[in-house]
Amino acid sequence: METSVVYEKISFADILSVWGSFLVSLFISIIGFLISKIKKNINISWISALVSALVILVFSVVGRVYEDPFQAVFFDKIFFVSIFLISVFSILSVFISLSELDYKDSLSSEFFFFLIISAFGAILMTSSQDFLTLFLSKELMSFPIYAMVYAFRDKIGVESALKYFVAGAIFSLIYLVGFSFFLMSEEVIRVAEPKGILGVFGIYLIIFSLLFKGGTAPFHFWVPDVYQGAPASVVSFAGSVVKFSSFVAALRVIDITKIEFFVPLEALAIISIVVGVLGALVQKEIKRLVAYSSISHSGFIIFFLFSSGNADVKNYLLFYLATYGIATAGIFGLISLFKKNLVYLEDFVGLSRKHRYISLLIGIFILSFAGIPMTAGFFAKYMSFLSAFYTERILAVVFGAIGSIASLYFYFQPMSRSFMESVENTSSQVTASQEGEDKVYISPFVLFLISVLALILIVLGFIPGLFFRLIGGIPLSF
Amino acid sequence: MLDVVKITLILPFLGTLVSLFIRTPWVGVIFSAATFITSLIIPIGYSDFITISKYLGFSISLYVDGLNILLIVLTTGLFLLVFLYSLVERRERKDEYVFLFLLLEALILPTFFTKNILAFYFFFDAILVPMFFIIGIWGTGRKIYSAYKFVLFTFFGSIFFLVSTIYIGKLVYAETGRLSFELEDFIRVVQNLDHTTKLILFLGFFIAFAVKIPLVPVHVWLPDAHTEAPTGGSVILAGILLKIGSYAFLRFAVPVFPDIVKDYAFYIALISVLGIVYGAFLALAQQDIKRLIAYSSVSHMGYVMLGSVALVGDKISYEGLQGAVLQMVNHGVATGALFFLVGMIYERTHTRMIDDYSGIAKKVPIFTTFFIIFTLSSIGFPSTGGFIGELLVIIGAIKYDTVLGIITASGAILSAGYMLYLVLRVFFGELKKSDVIEELEDVRGIEVFVLSVLSVLVFLIGIFPSPFMEVIKGGIEFVWKHL
Numbered sequence: 010m011e012t013s014v015v016y017e018k019i020s021f022a023d024i025l026s027v028w029g030s031f032l033v034s035l036f037i038s039i040i041g042f043l044i045s046k047i048k049k050n051i052n053i054s055w056i057s058a059l060v061s062a063l064v065i066l067v068f069s070v071v072g073r074v075y076e077d078p079f080q081a082v083f084f085d086k087i088f089f090v091s092i093f094l095i096s097v098f099s100i101l102s103v104f105i106s107l108s109e110l111d112y113k114d115s116l117s118s119e120f121f122f123f124l125i126i127s128a129f130g131a132i133l134m135t136s137s138q139d140f141l142t143l144f145l146s147k148e149l150m151s152f153p154i155y156a157m158v159y160a161f162r163d164k165i166g167v168e169s170a171l172k173y174f175v176a177g178a179i180f181s182l183i184y185l186v187g188f189s190f191f192l193m194s195e196e197v198i199r200v201a202e203p204k205g206i207l208g209v210f211g212i213y214l215i216i217f218s219l220l221f222k223g224g225t226a227p228f229h230f231w232v233p234d235v236y237q238g239a240p241a242s243v244v245s246f247a248g249s250v251v252k253f254s255s256f257v258a259a260l261r262v263i264d265i266t267k268i269e270f271f272v273p274l275e276a277l278a279i280i281s282i283v284v285g286v287l288g289a290l291v292q293k294e295i296k297r298l299v300a301y302s303s304i305s306h307s308g309f310i311i312f313f314l315f316s317s318g319n320a321d322v323k324n325y326l327l328f329y330l331a332t333y334g335i336a337t338a339g340i341f342g343l344i345s346l347f348k349k350n351l352v353y354l355e356d357f358v359g360l361s362r363k364h365r366y367i368s369l370l371i372g373i374f375i376l377s378f379a380g381i382p383m384t385a386g387f388f389a390k391y392m393s394f395l396s397a398f399y400t401e402r403i404l405a406v407v408f409g410a411i412g413s414i415a416s417l418y419f420y421f422q423p424m425s426r427s428f429m430e431s432v433e434n435t436s437s438q439v440t441a442s443q444e445g446e447d448k449v450y451i452s453p454f455v456l457f458l459i460s461v462l463a464l465i466l467i468v469l470g471f472i473p474g475l476f477f478r479l480i481g482g483i484p485l486s487f
Numbered sequence: 488m489l490d491v492v493k494i495t496l497i498l499p500f501l502g503t504l505v506s507l508f509i510r511t512p513w514v515g516v517i518f519s520a521a522t523f524i525t526s527l528i529i530p531i532g533y534s535d536f537i538t539i540s541k542y543l544g545f546s547i548s549l550y551v552d553g554l555n556i557l558l559i560v561l562t563t564g565l566f567l568l569v570f571l572y573s574l575v576e577r578r579e580r581k582d583e584y585v586f587l588f589l590l591l592e593a594l595i596l597p598t599f600f601t602k603n604i605l606a607f608y609f610f611f612d613a614i615l616v617p618m619f620f621i622i623g624i625w626g627t628g629r630k631i632y633s634a635y636k637f638v639l640f641t642f643f644g645s646i647f648f649l650v651s652t653i654y655i656g657k658l659v660y661a662e663t664g665r666l667s668f669e670l671e672d673f674i675r676v677v678q679n680l681d682h683t684t685k686l687i688l689f690l691g692f693f694i695a696f697a698v699k700i701p702l703v704p705v706h707v708w709l710p711d712a713h714t715e716a717p718t719g720g721s722v723i724l725a726g727i728l729l730k731i732g733s734y735a736f737l738r739f740a741v742p743v744f745p746d747i748v749k750d751y752a753f754y755i756a757l758i759s760v761l762g763i764v765y766g767a768f769l770a771l772a773q774q775d776i777k778r779l780i781a782y783s784s785v786s787h788m789g790y791v792m793l794g795s796v797a798l799v800g801d802k803i804s805y806e807g808l809q810g811a812v813l814q815m816v817n818h819g820v821a822t823g824a825l826f827f828l829v830g831m832i833y834e835r836t837h838t839r840m841i842d843d844y845s846g847i848a849k850k851v852p853i854f855t856t857f858f859i860i861f862t863l864s865s866i867g868f869p870s871t872g873g874f875i876g877e878l879l880v881i882i883g884a885i886k887y888d889t890v891l892g893i894i895t896a897s898g899a900i901l902s903a904g905y906m907l908y909l910v911l912r913v914f915f916g917e918l919k920k921s922d923v924i925e926e927l928e929d930v931r932g933i934e935v936f937v938l939s940v941l942s943v944l945v946f947l948i949g950i951f952p953s954p955f956m957e958v959i960k961g962g963i964e965f966v967w968k969h970l
Binding site: 383391392395406407411418425428472 | 541543545605624635642647666
């Protein structure tokens with residue numbers, strides 16, 4: 010079945026529209042990067058990055074589903090949804106980075122070029138047809154982010170970047186070992202159903218590596234450190250995009266290879282939820298808190314992988330990752346607006362007095378993380394439980410339920426501090442930074458973009474069906 | 488298309504949006520008044536649905552019968568009174584206050600209308616958010632602690648309700664090939680399950696409702712939340728939120744799991760009676776007026792739950808159900824009013840301690856009159872609503888199990904004890920000499936209006952119960968049909 014792909018009725022225009030738009034987009038960003046490097050003008054760099062992201066965004070809307078003549082990528086619905094979301098996150102990230110990072114010290118022409126390259130890697134990773142493309146696109150996505158994490162060029166940044174790099178290298182190593190097992194047994198590089206036991210084992214390792222890349226426990230140690238040390242604008246991009254493409258890729262691999270390994274997946278899900286929730290309970294910094302919550306979210310996302318063959322579940326996974334990505338991008342975008350003044354949970358005390366609107370937005374994103382109704386996060390949680398029930402993974406759901414009770418405590422911390430406490434009645438150690446906050450310039454345009462994200466979460470929180478109508482409905486097929 | 492029920496549901500949402508832009512307490516008054524008026528003309532027997540996502544089985548099926556119509560009117564009415572009172576209340580950040588209360592009303596109303604269990608859960612859980620902020624922002628004392636306690640306890644119960652719901656929804660999906668969370672589908676699917684599965688699923692439902700009602704082992708959030716919440720928050724919490732639990736027990740848990748309810752009715756009745764007696768004893772020991780009334784809620788909600796499970800033969804006794812539904816309304820009116828009263832006096836004196844008051848009846852005669860009216864209703868004095876409700880529940884309980892009935896009746900004596908003792912200490916005796924008491928002023932204007940409306944209701948139910956009984960009959964038929 011896999012070998013007899015029929016090349017029929019694909020016009021040159023089709024090939025041009027897909028690979029052409031990619032090439033045009035890539036070309037724009039490279040040329041823009043080079044010119045900005047020569048002319049020493051960063052503006053050219055971010056404008057070209059923006060244009061190239063817009064090109065693929067337009068393509069994702071007008072492009073149509075068909076077979077890739079080069080057999081490298083699935084041009085299916087998931088691919089288009091991924092392009093759409095990732096290009097939107099990239100565009101958003103360009104503006105957020107511009108408002109957070111300093112022109113003189115942190116920002117360089119490379120930054121935006123890296124952003125686009127990473128987005129390309131992430132897009133290809135969601136839809137690779139063979140393990141080699143998957144590996145290369147994974148690396149293409151990861152390497153620019155390692156550099157972007159170090160954008161602040163400070164001590165904690167280099168620690169984060171190095172940790173992220175080493176962790177990524179280890180996961181690549183696991184991937185490669187799995188891939189070589191698979192290759193040895195099956196003698197093909199295509200993602201396919203393995204026949205030998207060695208091939209099955211290889212695919213296990215590949216999936217593990219993808220899940221760890223998405224921030225699953227027990228290999229989660231890098232997540233909080235990277236979130237903490239990286240600029241918030243970079244986390245807003247990486248946190249949403251890396252998780253998105255890793256889990257979509259894992260879903261594809263599991264679905265196509267028809268591997269059934271519920272027990273290890275269930276174990277990983279439970280460990281992630283427990284570690285994520287317990288870790289977040291004791292955090293004092295907002296970035297680390299969200300990082301641990303992202304680990305627990307990885308556990309919830311694994312629920313979808315239990316019944317990956319179900320067409321509904323694919324829709325559900327996209328919904329979860331999209332809404333999770335929006336919330337991550339939104340909350341880190343807001344944190345980035347305050348530069349380095351909103352670090353500790355204590356800094357939230359009395360925030361609503363000065364920045365009522367921003368506190369409200371933070372509340373919306375956090376409620377979505379917590380899966381409270383009225384935000385899209387509730388339906389995301391509902392879908393993850395439903396997906397786990399399709400294959401009767403009851404233990405996982407019970408842990409998920411307990412996890413979401415405990416998680417309410419830490420999710421509500423920033424909100425209770427910003428709305429219910431005021432600076433006078435607490436022993437805030439960071440009153441100095443409170444004064445500094447007044448001087449913070451908050452870009453209205455970025456705030457507007459983030460408000461749109463919050464609005465999307467609210468609308469999807471009441472009318473979740475809108476998402477499925479927008480992505481072209483049901484069912485998705487690979 | 489748009490009929491009176493949908494308008495009732497949409498108006499508070501509209502108000503929530505408007506209150507974001509027009510920041511005055513009048514927005515709350517106008518929208519809640521409009522909602523109240525439309526809720527008065529809702530026809531009983533109405534049935535329709537708003538489909539939101541067919542693909543996810545999420546629709547708000549609207550259904551009005553004798554079980555919910557009184558609670559709907561109680562909700563809209565109490566909210567109107569809360570908003571009216573907020574006009575004269577001294578409170579900072581009033582615009583946020585109006586926004587959150589309108590949001591709360593918008594979220595509470597659908598829980599009473601819907602027969603879709605997912606939609607019910609959606610709103611049941613969403614209520615936590617405005618309530619968390621209401622307690623946390625305008626509360627007194629340990630407000631943040633109480634807000635967290637309220638949210639964590641309620642969520643602890645409701646998450647397993649969600650898990651049960653989704654599990655049954657998945658069973659419906661396996662049977663029919665589409666996701667549905669409608670009550671009828673649930674009833675059909677669940678009756679084929681084995682006893683153990685049913686019991687586990689039932690527990691998911693029951694714990695959620697038990698925390699909300701609250702029944703005794705899981706009542707510990709209630710005194711803190713009620714005591715520390717601002718006046719309006721306490722009124723809504725006691726008047727309406729607690730009823731969502733007992734209403735949902737009759738609406739969802741009994742029809743979906745009739746045989747489990749019958750098998751375990753005795754245990755549920757036992758903890759209800761325990762709640763009646765234990766709540767009353769705790770109330771006797773309180774020093775804080777608000778906390779005392781909060782504990783009296785535990786006791787009173789025990790009556791509601793007892794009435795809901797008092798079996799006679801293989802049906803729940805008619806009197807018990809009548810009493811339970813009526814007692815929900817009575818408790819909403821009387822306890823809501825008592826919280827209003829405590830709020831009014833707290834605003835004047837800034838103390839709720841019983842010891843700080845003595846003999847204030849001479850100083851505030853109107854206030855005292857109202858307090859005694861609602862006290863009488865609360866203890867079930869004849870000619871007040873409380874009497875009819877408690878009497879019916881006790882009759883049901885005696886028919887079910889004589890011993891339980893006798894203990895329940897003795898609980899009624901205890902409630903007379905703690906409430907009258909409270910009245911005695913606060914209003915009668917020597918007038919206490921202190922600055923705050925010296926300057927104490929009587930209730931006036933809108934405050935009197937709010938209290939008069941509620942006291943008229945108390946006597947209306949007490950003296951002419953038959954129209955209410957006629958309405959409740961439809962609700963009892965609903966419960967009996969599914970037993």
